[in-house]
Amino acid sequence: MSAVPPVEVEHHENYLNTSYGVWSWLLTTDHKRIGLLYLVSVTFFFFVGGFFATLIRLHLMTPQGTLVDAATYNKMFTMHGVVMVFFFLIPAIPTVLGNFLVPLMIGAKDLAFPRLNLASWYIFNAGGLLMIYSVMRGGLDTGWTFYPPYSSLYSNTHVVSAVLGIFIAGFSSILTGLNFLVTVHTMRAPGMTWGRLPLFVWSHYATSIIFVLGTPVIAITLALVGIERIFHLGIFDPSLGGDPVLFQHLFWFYSHPAVYIMVLPGMAVTTELITTFSRKRLFGYGFVAAASIAIAVIGFFVWGHHMFVAGQSFYASMVFSILSYLVAIPSAIKVFNWTATLYKGSISWATPMLYGLGFIGLFVMGGMTGLFLSALGVDVHVHDTYFVVAHFHYIMVGGTVMAYLGGLHYWWPKMSGRMYPEGLAKFAAVVLFIGFNLTFFPQFVLGYLGMPRRYHSYSPEFQVLNVMSTAGASILAVGYLLPMAYFIWSMRYGPIAGPNPWPGTGLEWLTASPPPEKNFEVTPVVTWDAYDFPNRHDLKYPAPTPGFTPAQTWPPE
């Protein structure tokens, strides 16, 4: 680690030093502080989920399984999935980066409902605690999908407390989405028209639509599973006259759009990274904005592709297959626009850009293999194999987690006022990329060769690829621990960042780092388009070295 001498903090009043003490954090209504509270929560859950992932990969080192028996293995992958999906991937980017940045980017003092925002954090943690309680009491083994009648009748594990935890955490999602929607509609600064909104905000707007429309459905569905289990009712249980396929419809009506809850914010971050570090106006602003909304809307009509072999009608499967192809179009539009933005841009290879480029590559891999799966015939072959596992990990880990880390690096100077160590961060980004591909690429091959998912053992010919995957996972773990360590280090020892170290064009870069409690000394009046690099002569060029504060003129002429 390079020995940068700690620089004296320049004393401006900001959201971090305006008040001290535990209660000033636990009772804060400042969206920036709540963003950091979420950062602590989701990081915790990330490591809980990661712990189970570690156990899974260690177990699968040998064909007969090294660590646990079959029943325990079922619990391992269930808890990995449940914790990661509901308590990390879904909330991570919106609640941490979205909370922190949406008001800043639109020039508002806060979200529309600050107390509701704080309440969302408590609700999230209450749900999370119930989940941890279920894990501590012995866990659950239903898979993250909670399919009845197994979940409601046969499983002997802690299903009720787990679904209650997800039910409660769901309200945190709903309220966050509601808060974002209202904020974007009513709190924009003068001159910040819809056509000037950063695409980060557009993507979060689209995400919020899914939060608001989808989450209530999973809430009521899991509530029904809980009720069915407690009172032995037959809503989904065929032996009592219920319909198990109904559950799958309701579950996937939310859980497919939930994939876009996870990836749209990742696209949001990537769009900002690509344009900033290409120092070029984003290619096709309108298309990218519209693509976000299109993904949110079409995403609600493709859920049946999870049920090709679940007994839905053949015609339904055909329609869902075609619609699933359709949803690839807006995603592809985004990828093409990012690529066109890179073309002839003055690209700088800062750490966030490495993550941004990593996102594009891995997202394309995940997306293209998604097309294999939406093809009815191919899906029947690879259904429930490691091919599917690899596919969604490319989207969720390669996409969402990469973007989340890229976003954390990019806005860390804004959040903390300090820079992270650039060299080490680049190294970690490369380690992550290599570790990720080594972990999950072999799983594509495994799935194609026919290794089924969710089994605690496998035939010996799959061992080489499994060992490769486990080796990759341990490299990946190093890649996750490094940023954790140097972010904490940089909070005290990192060089002072200044208001706009990259420089970026969003409103968030026009205020101090860290921002004052009410975000802006004077409410900004926006007279320029998003990403207007060509006309922003106030931004020094080329990008200054981190730690150097470029001169800021305000307002820009």
Next chain:
Amino acid sequence: MSEAPYALQEHFRDLEQQKDAATLGMWIFLVTEVMFFGGVMLSYSTARYLHPAAFAAASHYSDPLIGAINTAVLICSSLTMALAVHASQLGERKPLVGYLAATIVLGCVFLAVKAYEWSHKFHEHVVPGYDFSFPGPEARSAALYFTHYFAMTGLHALHMVIGVAVLGVLLVRAWKGRYTPAYHTPVELSGLYWHFVDIVWIFLYPLLYLIDIHR
């Protein structure tokens, strides 16, 4: 008292922006409620589609007349709620308090009737998962009717209880003269919520009581 500066939260520019935000927030909340109730209604529809005869037979345990009375009570409460909103817009304190009180009373009447119906079902041993016996071969399927009956009316009653509690808070504040023509958003938005809960019942009544009425 035409201006109420204490009502403006500091992150808003003015009361108008604050009101826009609150109103949109309530509408979006109601959309989430539609999705929430929509899940149970889909479940109901599926079960009824699979077991039409059992649903028809079981629906005779719910008295359409009592349901109709309760429907009338709720519609009246929506009227008094609308009048309360009107009074708050004009800043008429006493009518506002009166209409809010009337709405609360009507809401409580509805809940009391509901409680009577529920206790009746307990006496008739048609509570699935607790005490259930139903004559004939369709007992298993009829249980699904009652499951949905309790889930849907229970969910609705929970919303009613929350609504009555919210109106209670409004009543106290209205008594203190907090609401003026310049600031009465809470009354308006609670009104929106109340009407929504009312409309849900308008759907529940035919779904649960009137399935087999023509026979």
